[in-house]
Amino acid sequence: MAEGFKIDQRHGKSRVRVARVWRPHSGGHVMVEWEVDVSLFSDCLPSYTSDDNSSIVATDSMKNTVYGKAKECTEELTLERFALLLARHFTNYYPQVTGAIVSIVEKPWERVLIDGKPHSHGFKLGSELHTTEVTMKKCGAVNIISGLKNLSLLKTTQSGFEGFVRDKYTLLPDTRERIVATEVTSSWRYKFANISQIPPAPFCFRQRYNEVKKVLSDTFFGPVDTGVYSPSVQNTLYLMATAVLNRFQEIEWVHLRMPNLHFLPVNMSSKENPNMVKFADDVYLPTSEPHGTIQATISRAMSKL
Numbered sequence: 001m002a003e004g005f006k007i008d009q010r011h012g013k014s015r016v017r018v019a020r021v022w023r024p025h026s027g028g029h030v031m032v033e034w035e036v037d038v039s040l041f042s043d044c045l046p047s048y049t050s051d052d053n054s055s056i057v058a059t060d061s062m063k064n065t066v067y068g069k070a071k072e073c074t075e076e077l078t079l080e081r082f083a084l085l086l087a088r089h090f091t092n093y094y095p096q097v098t099g100a101i102v103s104i105v106e107k108p109w110e111r112v113l114i115d116g117k118p119h120s121h122g123f124k125l126g127s128e129l130h131t132t133e134v135t136m137k138k139c140g141a142v143n144i145i146s147g148l149k150n151l152s153l154l155k156t157t158q159s160g161f162e163g164f165v166r167d168k169y170t171l172l173p174d175t176r177e178r179i180v181a182t183e184v185t186s187s188w189r190y191k192f193a194n195i196s197q198i199p200p201a202p203f204c205f206r207q208r209y210n211e212v213k214k215v216l217s218d219t220f221f222g223p224v225d226t227g228v229y230s231p232s233v234q235n236t237l238y239l240m241a242t243a244v245l246n247r248f249q250e251i252e253w254v255h256l257r258m259p260n261l262h263f264l265p266v267n268m269s270s271k272e273n274p275n276m277v278k279f280a281d282d283v284y285l286p287t288s289e290p291h292g293t294i295q296a297t298i299s300r301a302m303s304k305l
């Protein structure tokens with residue numbers, strides 16, 4: 001309480017960009033590029049209510065810590081473990097820091113293949129982003145939410161939408177044949193509640209991220225030759241999320257946000273040429289605005305026992 005007001009505050013550094021290269025004696029170089037956000041819950045109320053900054057951990061020091069810790073990490077590590085390490089440092093080292101949130105987005109640098117052979121030190125940019133947000137309290141309680149962004153998926157058939165509400169504003173016809181395209185953003189919570197519960201190697205957050213991404217996209221597409229019919233983005237989203245929960249017990253919930261990026265049928269006509277372009281599931285107008293947005297968080301129902 002300060003002068004009759006309540007303050008809910010935290011401070012930190014955003015968009016700290018760092019790249020780390022590991023050069024093992026044998027095998028190729030390994031590199032990551034991360035954008036790190038740090039935010040600290042700390043007891044520094046006098047800095048808000050007066051000119052006393054004596055308890056502030058400078059955001060400049062937070063930024064420097066990111067580079068210092070990256071230097072100290074002589075072994076390759078995942079963004080989740082780097083976020084945990086930073087959060088542990090901030091909450092352990094500074095008496096006034098009661099909690100920390102460390103968020104990291106990894107840029108998708110992928111090893112280049114030349115004639116099918118992995119290059120020892122060449123990388124190209126892929127498209128999906130791996131994300132994490134680690135919240136830690138001084139006592140070691142953690143909340144680890146990882147995710148992905150920019151997973152663009154499309155199928156040219158095996159999608160429809162029918163039987164929805166019809167009223168005086170409804171123009172959309174029922175269809176069992178359309179393109180469905182989306183750019184998936186997902187996040188999921190690992191159920192490790194304390195730093196002591198986080199499994200050591202061989203459990204690998206990067207491997208889990210790749211597996212979750214594969215389960216999501218495999219479920220979206222279905223078998224290679226027949227696919228799987230999608231009656232709505234809603235149903236496909238549900239099947240994707242539940243496939244992840246069924247496969248990975250250490251994931252507590254999955255959030256999916258899936259824009260419905262419409263591909264509109266093209267029909268063009270004039271008085272002279274009434275059938276200039278008559279849509280036959282062939283020519284579409286791809287759009288990004290406006291688009292539908294379907295999102296849900298799916299978790300396991302509590303057992304009745």
Ligand SMILES: O=c1[nH]c(=O)c2[nH]c(=O)[nH]c2[nH]1
Nearest residue numbers: 161172231232233234260292
């Ligand atoms: O899969 C869909 N879900 C919707 O909620 C919706 N709404 C709409 O116009 N088209 C679609 N498609």
